[in-house]
Amino acid sequence: MHPDVTREVTIETTGLSRSYETYKKPEGLLKSIEGFWKRETIQKVAVHPTTLTVYRGQIVGLVGSNGAGKTTLLKLLSGLIYPSAGTTKVLGYDPHERRPEFLRRVSILLGQKAQLWWDLAPADSYELLAKIYEIDSAVARSRVRELADLLACTEQLHVQLRRLSLGERMKMEIIGALLHRPEVLFLDEPTIGLDIIAQTKIREFLGEYVKVERPTVILTSHYMDDISLLADRLMLISHGKIVYDGTVEAFTAKSELRQTLSLKLVHPPMQDVTLRHDFKISAGTRSVRFEMPAQWIADVLGELMALSPVYDIKIEEVEFEDVIRSFMEQDARLRAAGHSPTA
Amino acid sequence: MLGCARLAILQQLEYRFNLIADTVIQPVIVGLVELTLWAAFFHSTGNQTLNGFSREYYLSYAVWAAFVSRISTSWMYESMMIEDIENGTVNSILVRPISFYEYYLGQFFGYKVFTTLLSLGAPVAVCLFADLPLVISRLPLTLGLVFFYLLLVHTMSVAIASLGFFFSRIHHITVAKNITLWMLTGELFPLDLAPEPFRSILIALPFSSAVYRPVGYLTGRLELNTITEGFLSISLGLLVATVVATALWNAGRRRYSGTGA
Ligand SMILES: Nc1ncnc2c1ncn2[C@@H]1O[C@H](COP(=O)(O)OP(=O)(O)OP(=O)(O)O)[C@@H](O)[C@H]1O
Ligand SMILES: [Mg+2]
Numbered sequence: 001m002h003p004d005v006t007r008e009v010t011i012e013t014t015g016l017s018r019s020y021e022t023y024k025k026p027e028g029l030l031k032s033i034e035g036f037w038k039r040e041t042i043q044k045v046a047v048h049p050t051t052l053t054v055y056r057g058q059i060v061g062l063v064g065s066n067g068a069g070k071t072t073l074l075k076l077l078s079g080l081i082y083p084s085a086g087t088t089k090v091l092g093y094d095p096h097e098r099r100p101e102f103l104r105r106v107s108i109l110l111g112q113k114a115q116l117w118w119d120l121a122p123a124d125s126y127e128l129l130a131k132i133y134e135i136d137s138a139v140a141r142s143r144v145r146e147l148a149d150l151l152a153c154t155e156q157l158h159v160q161l162r163r164l165s166l167g168e169r170m171k172m173e174i175i176g177a178l179l180h181r182p183e184v185l186f187l188d189e190p191t192i193g194l195d196i197i198a199q200t201k202i203r204e205f206l207g208e209y210v211k212v213e214r215p216t217v218i219l220t221s222h223y224m225d226d227i228s229l230l231a232d233r234l235m236l237i238s239h240g241k242i243v244y245d246g247t248v249e250a251f252t253a254k255s256e257l258r259q260t261l262s263l264k265l266v267h268p269p270m271q272d273v274t275l276r277h278d279f280k281i282s283a284g285t286r287s288v289r290f291e292m293p294a295q296w297i298a299d300v301l302g303e304l305m306a307l308s309p310v311y312d313i314k315i316e317e318v319e320f321e322d323v324i325r326s327f328m329e330q331d332a333r334l335r336a337a338g339h340s341p342t343a
Numbered sequence: 344m345l346g347c348a349r350l351a352i353l354q355q356l357e358y359r360f361n362l363i364a365d366t367v368i369q370p371v372i373v374g375l376v377e378l379t380l381w382a383a384f385f386h387s388t389g390n391q392t393l394n395g396f397s398r399e400y401y402l403s404y405a406v407w408a409a410f411v412s413r414i415s416t417s418w419m420y421e422s423m424m425i426e427d428i429e430n431g432t433v434n435s436i437l438v439r440p441i442s443f444y445e446y447y448l449g450q451f452f453g454y455k456v457f458t459t460l461l462s463l464g465a466p467v468a469v470c471l472f473a474d475l476p477l478v479i480s481r482l483p484l485t486l487g488l489v490f491f492y493l494l495l496v497h498t499m500s501v502a503i504a505s506l507g508f509f510f511s512r513i514h515h516i517t518v519a520k521n522i523t524l525w526m527l528t529g530e531l532f533p534l535d536l537a538p539e540p541f542r543s544i545l546i547a548l549p550f551s552s553a554v555y556r557p558v559g560y561l562t563g564r565l566e567l568n569t570i571t572e573g574f575l576s577i578s579l580g581l582l583v584a585t586v587v588a589t590a591l592w593n594a595g596r597r598r599y600s601g602t603g604a
Contacts, residue, residue, distance in 0.1 A: 020600050075601040080437050082597050100440035108438050115435035117350070119357045131346030132441045 010184060010216040011054035011077060016086035017240075018072055019045040046072040048240040049086055054218065054233075059210055061231030061248070062220045065328055069240040070220040071110070074186040077218070078108040090184060104133055107182035111189035115173055116161050122172040123157045126179055133180040140179060147175045151205055167198035174202065178209070187219045191226055199223065206230055224321035236324070238331050252323055260316045261297055262289040267308040275303050291322070347446055348453025355454060365413070366462045374409030374466075381405050394536060400564055403475035404533060407558040410466040412530040414459055415489050415553040420451045421500040421517050428507035428595075431602030443592075448497050455493060459486070476563045485557040488573050492552045495580050502588035508595025529555025533564065549573075549580030 023039040026032050047069045054060055062070050075081045076088065079095030079102070088095055093102035109115070116125040123144070130140035148154045153171040156164055161172065174190060190206070191199045207230055210217060221227055227234065227248070234251050236244035244251060264287050273281045276299055279290050290300065297315060304310055355362045381401040384393075391397065424447055427433045436446050470477040503520065506513050525531065527550040534545045534555040545551060552573040559565035 021598065071601075078438055080434055080601045081599055098437065103438065103440035106438075110434065113431065113434065115438075117354075119354050120350070124353060128346050128350055129439075132439050 008056040009053055010056045010058075011052070011088075011090050011218075013077075013088045014051050014086055015049040016047065016051070016076060016083055016088050017045065017049045018047045018076055018081065018084045019043045045240055047076065050242055052235075052242065052245070054216060056216055057214050058233050059217045059219065059231045060233045060235055061227035062218055062235050062237060063224075063227055063324060064220075064237035068237045070237055071112075071188050072240075073237070074108060074188050074218060074220065078106060078186050079103070080108065104180060105182060106184040106186070107177045107180070108186040109173055109177040109188060109190055111170065111173075111187075111192040114161070114169065116169075116176050118162050119160065121158045121160050122175070125161070125172075125176060129176060129179050135180060143179060143181075144175060147178060150208070151175065151201065167194045170194060170198070170202065174205070181213065183215055185215045185217045187217060189221055190219070191221060191223055199225075203229060224324060228320045236327065238328065243331060244327070248320070252320060258291055258323070258326065259294050259297060260289060260291045261300060261314075262287070262316075263301075263304065263310045263313040264288070265304070265308040265310055269307060273307065275300060291326075344445060344449040345453075347441075347449025348456070351450035351453035352457050354450075355457070361419070362458070365419070366458045370409045370413045370462065370465075373412070374406055377405035377409060378402055394533075396564060399475050400562060401533075402473070403470055403477060403562040404558055404564065406466050406469050406475065407477075407561055408530050408554050410462070411485075411489055411558050412525075412528060412554045413462075414455055415492055415496065415528070416521060416524070417451065417493075417496050417500050418517065418521065420447060420454070420497075421503060422514060423447075424500060424504035425507045425513055425517070428504055429511055429513075429602070434601055444497075444501055444588075447501070448494075451497050451500075452490070452493065455490070478561060478563050481561050484567075484570055485561040488552055488557050488560075488570050488577075491574060492549070492577050495549055495577050495584055496553075498581060498584040498588050502584060502591050505588065505591035505595045508591075508599050524550055524553065527551070528553035529558070533559060535559075547576060549576045552577050 020043075021041050022044055023035075023041045026035040026040075050073070062073065064070050072081070076083055077090055077095055079090075079098050082096045091102060091105055093099055095102065095106075116122060117128070120128075126140060126144050127137060129135075130137050135143075144157070145154070148157055148171075151171045151174065153168060153175075156168050156172065161169060164172065170190065170192075177185070177187075187206075191202050194202065203226055206219075209215075210230070217230075219226065219230060231248060234244065234246060234248045235242055236251075265285070268284050268286045269281055271283045275281070277292065277296055279292075279300060281288060288304065292300065301313075381398070381404075385398040385401070393401065424443075427436075433443065436443050467477070467479070469475070499520070503513070503516050506516065527545060527548060529545070529551055530553075534551055535542060537545055546555065556565065556569045556573040560567070560569055
């Protein structure tokens with residue numbers, strides 16, 4: 001957590017939930033004709049009742065698998081969609097009322113969807129945004145120049161948006177989202193689909209930006225580097241429920257410390273072998289790689305060395321990303337077995 | 344609002360072909376067809392006048408009806424609104440401090456003012472050249488009524504576009520609506536030619552302000568009272584349309600899912 005996070009509440013929800021209404025598409029012609037008159041609607045819960053508090057200046061990393069409800073939660077908090085139940089206060093406003101005073105102080109970037117005008121050059125889009133947000137146009141221009149400098153995209157400011165590459169466009173979208181100096185920033189996958197260099201650039205830029213301007217941020221990403229480098233608070237969401245909420249460090253510590261053991265066998269086994277803890281080696285295998293809790297390493301290594309001389313031994317810490325993955329896999333298994341997720 | 348008007352003009356300069364089609368090709372073709380029909384009518388019946396007005400009055404009516412109806416019909420912006428709601432482009436308006444209504448009204452008016460100024464010279468020139476009846480001093484009030492009517496057009500468009508929150512592929516509603524209006528506005532023929540009781544009903548409806556009232560006034564067929572009545576009837580229509588559009592919009596927003604992101 002940032003040292004200077006004040007305990008001023010910026011985002012607060014109680015029992016906030018949202019379900020989408022979809023209808024079952026019937027199979028076959030006859031059923032489809034029947035479906036023309038009466039549609040069987042299904043309520044799909046995207047966000048289960050959620051109660052959370054975010055303090056001013058926090059950078060929250062929201063992580064979850066596809067369809068977990070991340071985007072839906074951000075849409076709710078930014079007022080883009082109505083909640084099905086529950087209450088929300090962001091900066092003291094009810095987001096879905098779309099009060100101009102509220103909208104002028106927040107911003108949402110949807111990485112999967114262009115928000116600037118497709119047919120205009122970004123510079124023209126920003127001019128229009130300046131009017132919408134009632135920013136003096138000279139002030140807006142200098143802000144654009146400053147942000148474009150940092151993102152190294154000054155050259156593309158006057159090129160029609162539709163002619164820009166994905167990475168260039170994302171930088172333009174970011175400038176558009178930050179133009180009015182939002183106090184609260186919702187970033188939904190700001191690095192989606194970008195190459196490593198562009199990802200790093202945007203990540204560095206955002207890291208610098210939040211240090212200087214101190215907005216409250218909720219960030220989603222499938223790239224764990226974004227989360228581990230930018231966020232000071234981690235929220236895991238699974239099937240519409242927040243299943244973990246704490247610091248990144250505490251999360252890594254809480255999950256059992258796991259390591260990977262990899263090595264090569266001088267004499268590959270002649271038939272399939274099963275080791276302790278149910279690790280298996282099939283006949284003829286030379287390279288072995290197992291992931292396990294740290295305290296098993298000695299056991300397993302001993303057994304392997306009894307089997308054959310070994311070389312190329314490596315023992316590695318499991319990355320944050322792997323921890324998240326195993327957490328999710330575990331969560332999915334529990335879910336399939338009918339257990340409720342652990343908080 | 345002015346920013347949005349500017350946006351419209353910037354975008355339209357981008358879609359050059361559409362702009363030319365809308366301001367030049369369409370009114371010219373429609374105008375020629377209607378001119379031919381009226382010329383043929385007077386020629387074949389051998390009449391000198393119809394309902395007390397000479398052939399020239401009808402020809403001038405045809406020229407201006409083509410021009411004015413082009414202003415007072417909304418195809419493009421209504422389709423754009425529907426599309427934006429259906430594919431989720433509306434998201435970028437909803438998260439910003441501007442209303443959907445204003446955002447599109449600014450663009451719609453910007454576009455209409457721009458194209459009107461661009462093409463106004465043509466019907467004036469035709470009337471002067473062919474010596475057709477035209478009271479040019481009535482032009483400001485005529486355009487004033489047409490642009491006030493555009494508020495009603497826009498509000499109806501917002502109501503229709505709001506249906507996009509509930510159903511997909513609703514473009515055909517625009518087609519059905521515009522064809523209906525085409526018969527109600529007086530683009531086809533001056534509404535006072537219709538038999539009673541249709542005549543009174545058609546004239547009383549606000550849609551008569553789209554073509555019949557302004558063109559009738561401008562070409563000397565009608566007098567000032569038609570304009571004042573027009574403003575009144577549009578105001579009533581606007582009241583109804585606003586109630587309907589607000590209800591549909593609010594209900595749609597409630598079930599909107601922020602499509603596409
Ligand atoms: N417009 C919609 N209509 C019906 N169901 C929807 C709609 N949008 C999302 N959903 C469903 O709601 C759930 C949550 O979706 P959401 O977009 O919030 O997930 P997400 O965590 O952002 O996933 P991703 O990582 O793929 O972006 C999903 O199961 C999805 O199928
Ligand atoms: Mg998403």
